[in-house]
Amino acid sequence: MPTASYRALSPVHLLSLAISTALLAPAAHADFVADSKASLTTTNIYLNRDFREGTSSQQNKRDEWGQGFLLDIQSGYTEGTVGFGVDALGMLGVKLNSGGGSTGTDLLPVQDDGGTPDQFGRVGLTGKIKVSKTELRYGSHIPELPVVKASDSRLLPQVFEGGLLTSSELEGLTFTGGRLDKVIDRASTNSEELILNSKNKRFAGGVTADHLDLMGLDYSFNKQLKGRYYFADLDDIYRQHFFGLLASQPLGNGNLSADVRMMLSKDSGAANAGKVDNRAFNAMFTYAIAGHKLGLGFQDMSGDTGYAYIDGSDPFLVNFVQINDFANADERSWQARYDYDFGKLGVPGLSFMTRYIKGSDAQIAGSNDTGGEWERDIEVKYVVQSGPLKDVYVRLRNASFKSDFARDADENRVIVGYTLPIW
Numbered sequence: 001m002p003t004a005s006y007r008a009l010s011p012v013h014l015l016s017l018a019i020s021t022a023l024l025a026p027a028a029h030a031d032f033v034a035d036s037k038a039s040l041t042t043t044n045i046y047l048n049r050d051f052r053e054g055t056s057s058q059q060n061k062r063d064e065w066g067q068g069f070l071l072d073i074q075s076g077y078t079e080g081t082v083g084f085g086v087d088a089l090g091m092l093g094v095k096l097n098s099g100g101g102s103t104g105t106d107l108l109p110v111q112d113d114g115g116t117p118d119q120f121g122r123v124g125l126t127g128k129i130k131v132s133k134t135e136l137r138y139g140s141h142i143p144e145l146p147v148v149k150a151s152d153s154r155l156l157p158q159v160f161e162g163g164l165l166t167s168s169e170l171e172g173l174t175f176t177g178g179r180l181d182k183v184i185d186r187a188s189t190n191s192e193e194l195i196l197n198s199k200n201k202r203f204a205g206g207v208t209a210d211h212l213d214l215m216g217l218d219y220s221f222n223k224q225l226k227g228r229y230y231f232a233d234l235d236d237i238y239r240q241h242f243f244g245l246l247a248s249q250p251l252g253n254g255n256l257s258a259d260v261r262m263m264l265s266k267d268s269g270a271a272n273a274g275k276v277d278n279r280a281f282n283a284m285f286t287y288a289i290a291g292h293k294l295g296l297g298f299q300d301m302s303g304d305t306g307y308a309y310i311d312g313s314d315p316f317l318v319n320f321v322q323i324n325d326f327a328n329a330d331e332r333s334w335q336a337r338y339d340y341d342f343g344k345l346g347v348p349g350l351s352f353m354t355r356y357i358k359g360s361d362a363q364i365a366g367s368n369d370t371g372g373e374w375e376r377d378i379e380v381k382y383v384v385q386s387g388p389l390k391d392v393y394v395r396l397r398n399a400s401f402k403s404d405f406a407r408d409a410d411e412n413r414v415i416v417g418y419t420l421p422i423w
Contacts, residue, residue, distance in 0.1 A: 064107045065107075106186050257288070259286075324403075
C-alpha cells in the first residue's frame with residue numbers, strides 16, 4: 001500500500017470523514033450523563049528480577065514494590081445525529097519500596113540521581129464524536145492493535161496520544177484508522193516522541209519518529225472465523241503489513257482454536273534506523289477440554305533484521321512472554337503451553353498456567369555468530385468469587401530466562417488487583 005496516500009488521513013481528515021458520515025446517518029439516541037460510567041482500578045505489584053550473569057559494573061538485581069490507581073471516566077454522547085462526548089483518565093503510582101540500587105523494574109520512574117519518586121501521576125483527556133456506528137476519538141489512547149499494543153503490565157499503562165477512528169457500519173466489518181504522535185511510557189509522566197525498540201542491539205538506539213499512521217480491517221466471516229489486516233508506517237523508520245486469522249472449531253468433546261499471524265516489515269522514508277527487513281510468521285494452536293488447555297506455538301523470523309516495534313509497547317507475537325520476545329534476526333522458536341481451570345475440581349476462580357519457549361539460530365548483533373535462548377513461565381491466579389472481596393484477584397508469576405547472548409534472569413511477580421465500578 002503506498003504510504004503517501006494514507007498519510008492524508010490526519011486527525012483533521014478523520015474529523016471531516018466523521019462529520020460527512022453524520023449527514024448520511026440516522027439520528028443517534030444517547031444521553032451524555034445517563035450513559036456515562038466510571039471505574040477505579042487498583043493494581044499492587046511486587047517485582048523482583050535477579051540477573052544471573054554480567055560484569056561488576058552492571059546492575060545485578062531489580063526489586064521494587066508499588067501501588068497503582070487508574071480512574072476511568074467515560075461519558076455518554078449528546079443527543080442528535082452527531083454525538084459528542086469526553087473521557088478522562090486519572091493515573092497515580094505510589095512507591096511502597098525501592099532503592100539501594102534495585103531500581104529499573106519500570107514500576108516507578110528513575111530520577112537523574114538514580115532514585116525514585118514517592119509518587120507519580122498523570123491525566124489523560126479524550127474528546128470523542130460518534131455518528132451511527134462510527135466514532136472518532138482524539139486525545140489519550142491505550143490501543144490493543146496488531147501494529148501498536150500499549151503495555152499494561154506495570155502499575156500504570158502505557159498511553160499514546162493522537163487520533164483514532166473506528167467504524168462498524170457494515171455488518172461483521174470494523175475499520176480502524178488514525179495517527180499517534182506521542183507516548184507516555186509506563187513509568188513516566190512525560191509525553192515523548194515515539195522511539196524504535198532496539199532490544200539486543202537489533203537496531204540503532206534512540207531513533208525517534210514524528211508519528212505512527214495506521215489503518216486496519218477486522219472481518220468476521222462467521223462465529224468461528226475472523227480475518228484481520230493492518231498497515232502501519234512509523235514515520236521515516238519502518239512500514240508494516242499485518243495479516244491475521246483467528247479460527248475456532250469444536251473437536252471431539254473439546255474445542256480447537258488457531259491464531260495465525262504474519263507481519264511484513266521494511267524500512268521507509270529516510271530510513272533513520274537503517275535497514276529494516278523482517279518477515280515474522282507466528283501461530284498458536286490450542287485444544288481445550290474439561291478445564292485443560294494445551295497450546296503449541298511456532299514463531300519464525302526471516303529477513304535481514306529482527307522484528308521492529310515501538311519501544312515500551314508489547315510486540316504482537318505469540319512468543320512474546322513474561323521476559324523475552326524471541327524476535328531476533330533469523331530466530332526460530334517453539335512454545336508449549338498448558339492451562340488448567342480448577343473450577344472443574346470445585347475450586348472456582350483458581351487457575352494455573354505454565355509454558356516453555358525454546359529459540360534457536362538467532363543472529364547475534366555485531367557478529368556472524370548465532371545463539372539460542374529459552375524461557376519457562378509459571379502463573380497461579382485466584383479471583384475471589386463472593387463476599388466483600390468479590391472480584392479481587394491475586395496473581396503469582398515466576399519466570400526463568402537463559403540466553404547465549406543476553407543476560408540470564410530469574411523473575412518473580414506478585415500482583416493484587418481489583419476494579420471497582422463507581423457508577
